[in-house]
Amino acid sequence: MLRNLLIGALLGLCSLSLHAEGFITRLLNHPVPGGVAVVGLPEQATAPRAEYQGKPVLIIREEQQRWIAIVGIDLKTAPGQQRLQVDGGQQVTFDVHGKKYEEQHITLRNKSQVNPAPAQLQRIQRELDAQLAAYAQFSSRQPSNLLLDRPVPGSLSSAFGLRRFFNGEERNAHSGLDFAAATGTPIKAPAAGKVILTGNYFFNGNTVFVDHGQGLISMFCHLSHIDVSVGDEVERGGLLGKVGSTGRATGPHLHWNVSLNGNRVDPAIFIGAFKP
Numbered sequence: 001m002l003r004n005l006l007i008g009a010l011l012g013l014c015s016l017s018l019h020a021e022g023f024i025t026r027l028l029n030h031p032v033p034g035g036v037a038v039v040g041l042p043e044q045a046t047a048p049r050a051e052y053q054g055k056p057v058l059i060i061r062e063e064q065q066r067w068i069a070i071v072g073i074d075l076k077t078a079p080g081q082q083r084l085q086v087d088g089g090q091q092v093t094f095d096v097h098g099k100k101y102e103e104q105h106i107t108l109r110n111k112s113q114v115n116p117a118p119a120q121l122q123r124i125q126r127e128l129d130a131q132l133a134a135y136a137q138f139s140s141r142q143p144s145n146l147l148l149d150r151p152v153p154g155s156l157s158s159a160f161g162l163r164r165f166f167n168g169e170e171r172n173a174h175s176g177l178d179f180a181a182a183t184g185t186p187i188k189a190p191a192a193g194k195v196i197l198t199g200n201y202f203f204n205g206n207t208v209f210v211d212h213g214q215g216l217i218s219m220f221c222h223l224s225h226i227d228v229s230v231g232d233e234v235e236r237g238g239l240l241g242k243v244g245s246t247g248r249a250t251g252p253h254l255h256w257n258v259s260l261n262g263n264r265v266d267p268a269i270f271i272g273a274f275k276p
Contacts, residue, residue, distance in 0.1 A: 022062040022063040022065065023062075023063070023147075024038065024060070024062050024063075024068065024070070024146055025038045025062060025068065027146070027147060027269070027270075027272060028070060028146065028269055028270070030266075030269050030274050030276070031073060031094060031095060031096050031097060032073070032096065032097050032098065032099035032276075033073060033074065033075050033076065033077045033078075033079075033096065033098075033099055033161075034073065034074070034075035034099070034101075034160060034161045034264070034265055034266050035073050035096075035099070035265060035266060035269065035274075036070060036071065036072060036073065036260065036265055036266075036269050037069075037070075037071045037073060037082070037094045037096070038068050038069070038070055038071075039068065039069045039071060039084055039092055039094045040066055040067070040068055040092075041059070041066070041067040041068060041069055041084075041086060041092060042067075042086065042090065042092075043066065043067065044067070047059050047061070047067060048067055048086055048087050049086070049087055050069045050084045050085065050086045050087070050092070051084065051085045052069075052071050052082070052083075052084050052085075052261055053261075055136075055138075055215070055261045055262050056138050056214075056215060056261065057069045057070065057071050057072075057084070057214075057215065057260070057261045058070040058071075058143070058213075058214040058215055058216055058260060058261070059214070060142065060146075069084055069092075070146070070216075070260065071084065071094070071260065071261060072215075072259065072260025072261045072262070072263035072264075072265045073096055073263060073265065074263040074264075075161060075173055075175070075263075075264065077096055078096075079095075079096050079097055079098040080095070080096060081093050081094070081095055081096075082094055082095070082096055099161075099276070101159075101161035101162055101163060101173065102159070102162055102163070116202070120202060123202055124202050124203070127199070127201045127202060127203075127204075130197065130199070131197065131201075131204075131207075131209070131219070134196050134197040134209045134211075134217065134219075135209075135217055135219075135259045135262050135264075136262050137196060137211055137215075137217065138214065138215045138261075139194070139211055139213055139214065140213075140214070141194075141211075141212075141213035141214070142213050142214065143191055143192075143193075143212045143213045143214065143216050144191045144192035144193075144212070144213075144236050145191050145192075145236060146191075146216075146270065147270065147271070147272065148190035148191055148258075148267070148270040148271055149188065149189075149190045149191070149236065149237065149271075150179070150190065150271055151179070151187050151188055151189070151190050151218075151220065151240070151254060151256055152179050152181045152185050152186070152187055152188070152243060152254050153181070153185075154179050154180050154181045154185070155179070155180050156177060156178065156179060156180075156268070156273065157178040157179065157180045157253060158174055158177075158178040159174070159177065159178075159266075159268070159275075160174060160175070160176060160177050160265075160266040160267060160268060161173055161174060161266065162174040175257055175264040176219070176221070176255045176256050176257035176258075176264070176267060177255075177256050177257075177258075177266070177267040177268055178253050178254065178255050178256075179253060179254045179256065180253055181243045181252065181253060181254055182243065182252060183224055183242070183243055183244055183245065183252040184224060184242050184243060184244075185242060185243040185254075186239055186242060187208075187220055187223065187239070187240045187241050187242060187243060187254060188237045188238065188239060188240065189210060189218075189234045189235065189236060189237060189238045189239075189240055190218060190236070190256075190270070190271075191212045191216075191218075191236050192212065192233075192234065192235050192236045192238075193210040193211050193212040193213065193218070193233075193234055194210065194211045194231070194232070194233055194234070195208060195209065195210055195211075195228045195229065195230055195231065195232040195233075195234060195240075196209050196210070196211045196217075196230065197209035197230060198226050198228065198229065198230055200246065200247075201221075201247060202247065202248075203247050203248045204219075204221040204222065204247045204248075204255070205221060205222040205223065205244065205245070205246025205247025205248075205249065206221075206222070206223035206224070206225070206226050206241065206244065206246045206247075207219060207220065207221050207223065207226075207247075208220045208223065208226055208228060208240050208241055210234060210240070215259070215260055215261045215262070216258070216259070216260055217258070217259045217260075218256065218257065218258055218259075219256070219257035219259070220240055220241065220254060220255070220256055220257075221247065221254070221255040221256075221257070222243070222244055222245055222246050222247050222249045222252075222253060222254065222255055223240075223241040223242060223243065223244050223246065223254075224241075224242050224243060224244025224245070224246065224252075225241050225242045225244070226240070226241045227239050227240060227241045227242070228240055228241070258270060
């Protein structure tokens with residue numbers, strides 16, 4: 001009888017575990033460098049607060065069953081155990097697994113886009129500071145959706161995380177996802193949000209940042225035209241601008257970044273196109 005009770009208890013625990021892992025966990029939990037970790041949090045009546053590496057993280061109630069933290073993992077993170085600080089005291093751990101990214105070699109005719117002049121470097125630093133400040137924003141709004149819409153139709157071209165070589169010289173890894181699309185193709189918001197930054201930047205060209213809530217932020221680059229202004233509230237599917245080839249681009253396409261708790265992560269995760 002005791003044996004039957006133990007078996008029943010174990011089956012109950014397994015059933016609970018499977019039941020607790022909802023759609024968002026199955027979609028987003030890819031804990032690799034440049035990926036996302038979905039971490040279960042202690043149960044309590046109100047939403048807990050959690051930080052990763054000193055920054056607040058996105059917290060939601062998954063299918064009315066449990067609180068989960070959705071954590072962005074920096075591309076340079078080494079495999080191993082990581083920690084969340086919950087409500088200022090308790091620690092919750094999760095594991096980061098390894099992932100190998102491929103290389104991409106690009107030839108640019110404009111040599112200054114590979115080795116900018118000193119005056120250009122000053123501009124680049126100013127633009128970088130503005131963009132990092134935008135990525136660091138954390139609003140209290142809940143994202144309208146976490147299965148994000150593709151901002152443009154068309155095939156994926158350059159994947160996230162590629163080691164990039166411009167004219168044979170290695171530069172930062174590709175921190176977004178590229179879509180092959182014709183100039184003038186409308187770019188639509190993958191989720192509702194607030195426009196927090198726009199500009200024309202040395203590398204990114206015409207650029208729009210949208211805050212979807214709780215540290216989930218999108219950046220759209222190389223636009224031919226921007227159709228929104230800072231402070232605008234955009235609905236899911238709202239027009240942001242049009243595809244172009246401004247900035248450091250070899251042809252028309254959309255470069256889309258997704259950032260979580262200040263870390264750039266693979267947008268393919270959020271559209272169900274992640275490849276391990």
